[in-house]
Amino acid sequence: MLRESEFNGVRSIALYCRVSTDEQAREGVSLDEQQERLKAYCRAMGWNHEIELFIDDGYSAKNTERPQLRKLLNSVKIGQISKVMVTKLDRMSRKLLDLLNLIDLFQEHEVSFISISESFDTNTPSGRLTLQVLGAVAEFERERIRERVFDNMLHAASNGKWLTQSPYGYQLVEKNLVINESEAAIVRRIFNSYLHEGKGYFAIAKQLNEENIPSRFNKEWSLRSIKLLLSNPVYKGTLVWNRVNSSKKKRQEKEEEEWVIVDDCLPTIIDKETWEAVQNRLNKKQIPSRAQSSPHLLGGLLKCGNCGGGMSISWSGSKNNRYRVYRCSNNKNKGTCTSKQFKADEVEAWFKQGLLQLTKNFSSEILLKLSEQTTDNRNINNEQKIRSAKARYNRKVEAYTAGLIELNDLTEEKQRMDQIIEALQSEEKHQEIDLEKVQKSIESKIGNVVNTIDTLPIEDAKALISTLVEKVVIKGEKEIEIKLSIF
Known part of the structure; x- marks a missing residue:
């Protein structure tokens, strides 16, 4: 009072x-x-x-x-x-x-x-x-303390020690990450729903919430929590630290060269191949959410073979005989394209027939091209890892020069960098393209789509198609081009 x-x-x-x-x-x-x-x-x-x-x-x-x-x-x-x-x-x-x-x-x-x-x-x-x-x-003392704390945490992270609260799917036992099997099962389900069922963040979050499956701290799932989980490298056994600058009010992501990345130091929930496939899909231009929920099978996927613009749904015919048509948006809205419109039912039928024919017409040349795409993506990732390893070593050199670390710490970092570079370069030299494996993978995915496309609701069928097809280009009557995105 x-x-x-x-x-x-x-x-x-x-x-x-x-x-x-x-x-x-x-x-x-x-x-x-x-x-x-x-x-x-x-x-x-x-x-x-x-x-x-x-x-x-x-x-x-x-x-x-x-x-x-x-x-x-x-x-x-x-x-x-x-x-x-x-x-x-x-x-x-x-x-x-x-x-x-x-x-x-x-x-x-x-x-x-x-x-x-x-x-x-x-x-x-x-x-x-x-x-x-x-x-x-x-202020001077605070900076000195911050440097010492950062160096200690850098050393711990470089040796695979987990420094923050455990992510979903794990629990901390004596400062080490241990898999929480009940949560890990949900993590695997989320990755499978996104990669193999083609579901988006919203659809996955909605389903988990409807089933009363809570995220960490008994909170509901959201688009953001699903996206962060799918992009977290911890699930493939990789520790990433110093990724975000938390010293400012607005958290900012640092340059990748400043990250501390240690591969194969944590228990894995998702195998590397699956995790990389998910990242490839995350980084690709996604179909707009409005197109994803469109009640038309090729909405958001179908492109005009004349100008490259998107094909949208319109209606045509008489009052008593209306039917759906796919029409070039540039033709419809701007008048800048002269392509004709196509009956939607016919285009969707051509698409299904095209999928069936794909498995019978794979030449070694096509399979080789698809495999090379996978190899190129892997090599790009390896180059990024090598750059990060060299950047970490350069930071250690600066720390040693400033008297913040001992010579043995610098030597350990040099050995770690050399091991990473040697392992990645050796991997590139011994990469072999297994055409039979590639073909079986393609056939399996196409078969899965073809067998279920007519039995699923349109929204689920479109999600499944998006795991296999990047776009469909219509060039003329019964002439379409299907571009795959399975790698």
């Missing part, structure tokens, strides 16, 4: 006194002595505001977790205090950083801080100058 003086806008003067157990017998630090000196100072300055005493008896200044200090800070925050007084700075805190954080809080709430022994008063020019000097020293 607020006192009458507080209702009148008059704030109190807070006198803070503290002694620790080993200081009880020391002259000049007793609680009574501190109180008398502070009250005498107030009388000498002519301050007749109401005084409040905050006394921590038997507490050290190693941290700010003291009951009366916490009570004082709460009074400051709600506007009850105008001045905070101590006999010496070390009564408030022996740590410079803690002291400056407290003074920052006081200034934020327009409360002056006074230490009578050091003649320190933040309301005076000399007090503010002293505060600025102390602040500069503290």
Whole structure:
């Protein structure tokens, strides 16, 4: 309850006194002595505001977790205090950083801080100058601490130690990630739904929520949580640290060269091939959500063979005999394309026939081209890993030059970089294209689509098709081109 003086806008003067157990017998630090000196100072300055005493008896200044200090800070925050007084700075805190954080809080709430022994008063020019000097020293110390902490965490991350809370699908046991089998089953289901069933973030989240399957901390699934899970390399056994700059209010992703990436150091839930396939799909231009929910089989996939524009659904025919047609959007909206319209039922039938013919017409040349696409993607990923390994080593060189790490740390990083480069270059040399395996994979996926396309709801059928087909180009009567996206 607020006192009458507080209702009148008059704030109190807070006198803070503290002694620790080993200081009880020391002259000049007793609680009574501190109180008398502070009250005498107030009388000498002519301050007749109401005084409040905050006394921590038997507490050290190693941290700010003291009951009366916490009570004082709460009074400051709600506007009850105008001045905070101590006999010496070390009564408030022996740590410079803690002291400056407290003074920052006081200034934020327009409360002056006074230490009578050091003649320190933040309301005076000399007090503010002293505060600025102390602040500069503290900022330097904060940076040094941040460097040491970062280096320690960098060393731990480079050796595969997990440094944050466990992601969904895992739990922390003695600072090591261990698979949580019940959650891991949901992770595998999400990857399968996205990669093999063609479902989007919304459809996956909606289904899990409808089945009352909670995400971490019993929260509902969202588009963002599904996307983050699908793109998290932890599930293939890779640790990635220092990816985001959290020192600013708005978190920003750092350049990839600054990331700490350690492969094959964590228990895996998703095999690498599946994870990479999901990333390929994530990075491809997705069909707009409106087209995904369109009740037309090739909505969002069908392109005009004349101008390359998208084909949209229109209606044609007489009042009693209306039928769907696919029509070039550039023809319909801009008049810049001269292509004709095509009956939708016929185009969709041609598409199904084309899928059936695909498995019978795969030449070695086509299979080789598809396999080379996979190899090229893998080589690009390997090049990125090599660049990251070299960037990590260069940072270690800088740290060693600055005296932040020992020579053995630098040597270990050099060995790690050499091992990564050697392993990836060896992988590229021994890559063999298994055409039979590629053909079986294609036939399996096409067969799955063909066998279920007529039995699924349109939305589910379109999702399944999107796992196999990147786009369909219509060039003329019964002439279509199907571009696959299975790699």
